[in-house]
Amino acid sequence: MQLWSFASGSDGNLYLIESEGTRLVVECGRPYQQVLDFLDCYGIPPESLDGILLTHAHGDHSRSAASLAHNFNVPIYASWGTLGALPLKERALGRPLLTGKTISIGEIDVKPFAVPHDCREPLGFRFESGSGRASITTDLGWVPTQVVRQFRDLDLLVLEANYDPYLLQNGTYPYFLKQRVAGTHGHLSNAAAAEAIAACGDRAPKSVWLAHLSEHNNSPKHALQTVSRVLRRYGLSHVKLTTTRHRRANLQWNSTSAFARQLRLFEE
Ligand SMILES: [Zn+2]
Numbered sequence: 467m468q469l470w471s472f473a474s475g476s477d478g479n480l481y482l483i484e485s486e487g488t489r490l491v492v493e494c495g496r497p498y499q500q501v502l503d504f505l506d507c508y509g510i511p512p513e514s515l516d517g518i519l520l521t522h523a524h525g526d527h528s529r530s531a532a533s534l535a536h537n538f539n540v541p542i543y544a545s546w547g548t549l550g551a552l553p554l555k556e557r558a559l560g561r562p563l564l565t566g567k568t569i570s571i572g573e574i575d576v577k578p579f580a581v582p583h584d585c586r587e588p589l590g591f592r593f594e595s596g597s598g599r600a601s602i603t604t605d606l607g608w609v610p611t612q613v614v615r616q617f618r619d620l621d622l623l624v625l626e627a628n629y630d631p632y633l634l635q636n637g638t639y640p641y642f643l644k645q646r647v648a649g650t651h652g653h654l655s656n657a658a659a660a661e662a663i664a665a666c667g668d669r670a671p672k673s674v675w676l677a678h679l680s681e682h683n684n685s686p687k688h689a690l691q692t693v694s695r696v697l698r699r700y701g702l703s704h705v706k707l708t709t710t711r712h713r714r715a716n717l718q719w720n721s722t723s724a725f726a727r728q729l730r731l732f733e734e
């Protein structure tokens with residue numbers, strides 16, 4: 467199993483997961499031409515995609531999904547709530563996902579689960595194949611126990627670490643936005659992400675990509691410091707941590723080598 471982060475954050479999210487010949491784009495929130503450029507840069511013809519998976523309908527996750535689906539005849543897998551919000555002219559391209567019901571797309575089993583976020587039926591995803599286990603879970607206000615369960619025994623967890631509470635409170639966001647970000651249906655703080663990883667105990671993921679970092683209320687340094695401090699306290703300092711980048715491809719992970727390497731930075 468391989469996973470790439472092509473972009474992560476409120477300016478657009480785009481990941482790719484591949485296993486045993488099955489290729490899925492997860493989120494499609496960058497401008498359409500940039501999505502095509504990313505795929506082209508890594509030698510992936512859009513028509514070779516087996517599906518586009520969306521966690522929810524916010525623009526930073528769904529922006530170019532309908533165009534990619536229509537132009538290359540690629541189905542979109544998402545909750546009914548998300549599908550209903552998309553400008554999908556060809557309804558047959560929409561494949562509904564039900565919470566807790568695992569589906570197989572090619573060689574990858576996808577388990578969608580509910581997360582608390584201010585959108586209709588938002589989801590997180592757990593992926594399993596013959597060669598690895600991973601999850602992409604961003605955009606959630608807090609981490610319910612049933613979500614922590616989806617993080618157990620993973621090779622790679624891509625988890626939101628959106629904000630540092632001090633930077634958020636003392637930053638330039640208007641009051642209502644601060645309330646929204648920190649609310650139960652907003653985004654995860656660095657400490658909350660760390661506690662969710664720690665709650666897996668000795669079944670914690672081997673590697674974690676801290677993702678969807680706020681550009682205003684967080685930094686890779688803040689996120690890594692906070693999360694590693696908490697994990698150390700729980701005796702989990704062996705969990706490998708790194709951070710995704712905004713608007714740029716920066717990480718590729720391969721389950722066979724359990725190795726995440728920095729990609730040649732893809733210039734905008
Ligand atoms: Zn988002």
Ligand SMILES: [Zn+2]
Pocket residue numbers: 522524583585605
């Ligand atoms: Zn969102």
